[in-house]
Amino acid sequence: MSTQHPDNVAMPFFAQGAPITAEDEVREAYYAFSHLGCDEQMWDFEGKEVDGHVVEKLLSTYESFFAEHPIGEAVRLTPRIPNPALEPTQAKVVLEVLQSLPRHADIARVFYDRERPPILELIHPMTTSARELDRVREYYERFVAGMEHETLGADERPLGAWFGRFSPPTVRMIPLIEDREHLLAADDLVRDYLRGKELDHMRVFIARSDPALNYGYISAVLLALVALNRLDALEHETGVAIYPVIGVGSVPFRGGLAPRTVDRVLATYPSVQTFTIQSAFKYDHPPDAVRDGIARLLTHERRAPIAIDEAPTVELLDRLLARYQAEVQELAPLVNSVARAVPRRRLRKMHVGLFGYNRASAGVSLPRAIPFCASLYSLGLPPEVLGLAALRDSDWSWLRATVPSIEAELVDAVRYLDRDGIAWLPPRVRESVNRALSLIDAPDVDTEHREISKEVRRVADAGGSAMTELIVRAAAIRHFLG
Numbered sequence: 001m002s003t004q005h006p007d008n009v010a011m012p013f014f015a016q017g018a019p020i021t022a023e024d025e026v027r028e029a030y031y032a033f034s035h036l037g038c039d040e041q042m043w044d045f046e047g048k049e050v051d052g053h054v055v056e057k058l059l060s061t062y063e064s065f066f067a068e069h070p071i072g073e074a075v076r077l078t079p080r081i082p083n084p085a086l087e088p089t090q091a092k093v094v095l096e097v098l099q100s101l102p103r104h105a106d107i108a109r110v111f112y113d114r115e116r117p118p119i120l121e122l123i124h125p126m127t128t129s130a131r132e133l134d135r136v137r138e139y140y141e142r143f144v145a146g147m148e149h150e151t152l153g154a155d156e157r158p159l160g161a162w163f164g165r166f167s168p169p170t171v172r173m174i175p176l177i178e179d180r181e182h183l184l185a186a187d188d189l190v191r192d193y194l195r196g197k198e199l200d201h202m203r204v205f206i207a208r209s210d211p212a213l214n215y216g217y218i219s220a221v222l223l224a225l226v227a228l229n230r231l232d233a234l235e236h237e238t239g240v241a242i243y244p245v246i247g248v249g250s251v252p253f254r255g256g257l258a259p260r261t262v263d264r265v266l267a268t269y270p271s272v273q274t275f276t277i278q279s280a281f282k283y284d285h286p287p288d289a290v291r292d293g294i295a296r297l298l299t300h301e302r303r304a305p306i307a308i309d310e311a312p313t314v315e316l317l318d319r320l321l322a323r324y325q326a327e328v329q330e331l332a333p334l335v336n337s338v339a340r341a342v343p344r345r346r347l348r349k350m351h352v353g354l355f356g357y358n359r360a361s362a363g364v365s366l367p368r369a370i371p372f373c374a375s376l377y378s379l380g381l382p383p384e385v386l387g388l389a390a391l392r393d394s395d396w397s398w399l400r401a402t403v404p405s406i407e408a409e410l411v412d413a414v415r416y417l418d419r420d421g422i423a424w425l426p427p428r429v430r431e432s433v434n435r436a437l438s439l440i441d442a443p444d445v446d447t448e449h450r451e452i453s454k455e456v457r458r459v460a461d462a463g464g465s466a467m468t469e470l471i472v473r474a475a476a477i478r479h480f481l482g
Contacts, residue, residue, distance in 0.1 A: 001040040001078070001276050002032035004048060005209075006345035007249050007370045007482055008279035009475040019344045022051040029054065030062045033075050035287070037294045038277055040076040045093050046125050047082070049347040052096065055104040055118050059111045071108065071118035080123035080176070085132070097122070098140045098171070105167040117168040123205055127175035128182055130193035140171050174245065178207035180215060180321075183223040184314070187230035194240055201241035203274070204231055208247050209254040213369040215317070216324035216387040217253050221268070221403060222313050228271050228305040243273035250280040250480040251373050252409035253383045258479065259285045259293035266297070268405045271305035279345065280480035308402060316395055323432070324387030330426040331376075331386075332364050338375035338460055339367040341467035345481065374482030378471045379460070380418025380453030384410055385436040386429065396439050407440060415443045416478060418453040449477045 004025060011018050014027045032038040043050055051057065054077065059066050069075050084091035105117040124133055145168070148160035160166065175193070177186050183206070190204055206227050212220035228244055235242040246269055248255025257265045258281055265275070275297050282290055328335075366372055376383045391399075399406050414436060422433055452474040459467055475481045 001042055001076075001245065001274050002029070002036070002038040002282065003042040003247075003276045003278050004028075004044045004050070004346055005249060005276070005278040005370065007251070007254070007480055008283040008345055009472060009479070009481050010283045011345075012283050019346050021347065022049055026051055026054055026057045026061070029077070030058060030065065032277070032282070033069065034062070034065050035291075036277070036282060037291055037298065039074070039298070040078055040274065042123065042276070043077055043079045045082060045090075045097055046080045046087075047090070052100055056107045059107060066111075070112060070116060072116055072120060076121070077119055078121050078123060078174070079119065080125060081136070083124065083126045083132075086126055094136065095139075098136070098144050101140070101168065101171065102144065102166045106164060109165075109167075115167065119171075120168055121172040121174055121203065123174045123176050125176045126178050127189065128179065130189060130195075133173040133175055133193055137171055137173055141169070145169050172203075174203045174205050176205040176207060176247075177227065178210045180211070180219075180223060180317070183207075183211065183227045184310075185230070186227040187234040190231065190242065191234055191238070194238060199240055201243055203243045203245055205245040205247065206272075209249055209369045212253050212383075213366065213372055215321050217384040218387070218391075218399065218406070219317050219320045219324065220253075221406065222308070222317060224269065225306055225308045225403070226310060226313060228269065229308055229310075232271055232305050244269075244271060245274040245276070246272045247276045249276075249278045249370070249482075250284070251377070251478075251482060252413050253373050254369055254482075256405065256409050256412075257281060259289040262293045262296045264405045264408060266300050268306065268403060270303040273302060284476075284479040306402065312398065319390040320387050323390035323428075327386050327426070327428045327432060328366070329364055330428060331381075332366060334379070334460065335372060335375045336365065336367065338378060338456070338467065338471075339371040342367075342371040342374045342471055342482070343468050370482035372482065374471060374475060377416055377478065377482065378453060378456045378474050380416065380421045380450065380457070381425065381429070381433070382413035382416055384413040385417070385433050387432055388435045388439070389428070389431040391435060391439070410436060411440050411443050414440065415446055416449050416453075416474075417445070418450045419445070420450070421453065421457060424457065446477060449474055452477075 014031060015024045029041040032041055043054060055071060071077055079097055081094045081097050082090035084094055101119055104119050108116050108118045124136060127133065145166045148166035149158045151158050175189060177183055182189055190202060206224050208220055208224055211223050224246065231242045231244055248257040248265060250258040257275060277294060373383055422430055452470055456470050
């Protein structure tokens, strides 16, 4: 699933400039399908400015390609809508998306000369209950598709005679589960949604990026593994096929999926059906490597998830979370200062993140996960090390035996740690950095990145364009912004 996450350093060749515009993103969807080999494109209405006429523009601009690769069959276009409960200023965007589905179906019907609605599914972010999903689905069935058979006043003819068909008759919902409570009980949420429905399959989206921001790197990995285990058990219990989606970026903190790490990520999440291909994966590596990585994902056959014992996992999560959040509180002013200089790669609206939303009373406000990572890496402090002082030797032995990628990802991250800068860190953070160095065979430090990090720290208080240039230079070395 190609996505619009703005974690890239390099700009794609088809972009008119930076940030990428809504028109560029239409070209991007075609490029992801036709040149990279992706078979799905997220169309992200959650906190982004995207083109509501994407289906018409794709079919009219790239007619021959989509004639051979029908949208909704060979390739998918899957909107992510805002969560009305958490983003009230964007709530009515949900209505706009739902109202647009029959219009997209009309355009596709004319283009393909048959009934083939191009959009059949919606991603619902920060899902905490089955009822949230049912509200969207029921609204669509009643107030959008259902309008086809309604009449106005004394009219004898229904609205369908005036406006034509309202297709599709329903919409499938994909819950995006992002918070600790519901990741640890993902099966309960999905089981509740399945109750009373005759579904042959369901897609469930497991977040990896925001859980890392909220709870720390290792916690996010463990939460994803618990959720995937529970969904696998639910599939066997109900007989309904559960197809997990996981949202992974290129930096280890946010999932660690880059062209060179495909096999590592597949080994960590073997039961996942769909992996997100974010912007750094697409644009910060040679095109042949990108295509090869996507091809390996497409040919991967799902297997059973990594078995994980929940009792020690939850106990470890409690310790890691307390330590991570204490360290982040100390770093927040510095992170927010540097994040203002992180360059924008996409046009984004204001977004409510779970960390800021849940901890507003404690006075902690953080940027989104991508600028958070970009800021800390630029300062020479990989965010993967935060909170690791809570790890006992027995914890690390268990983690290495359970999660085969954990050590390799930490080694990758520590390559960009500036050890000369440890002294300027808050005491708790210094402890976690030293703990991380004690857990692994420390890799060779990237000296060029280290020198840039020193300069970033020097100008951190000033910000401005000089800071932005340094952030981009460091990111280009890493092959991801954040």
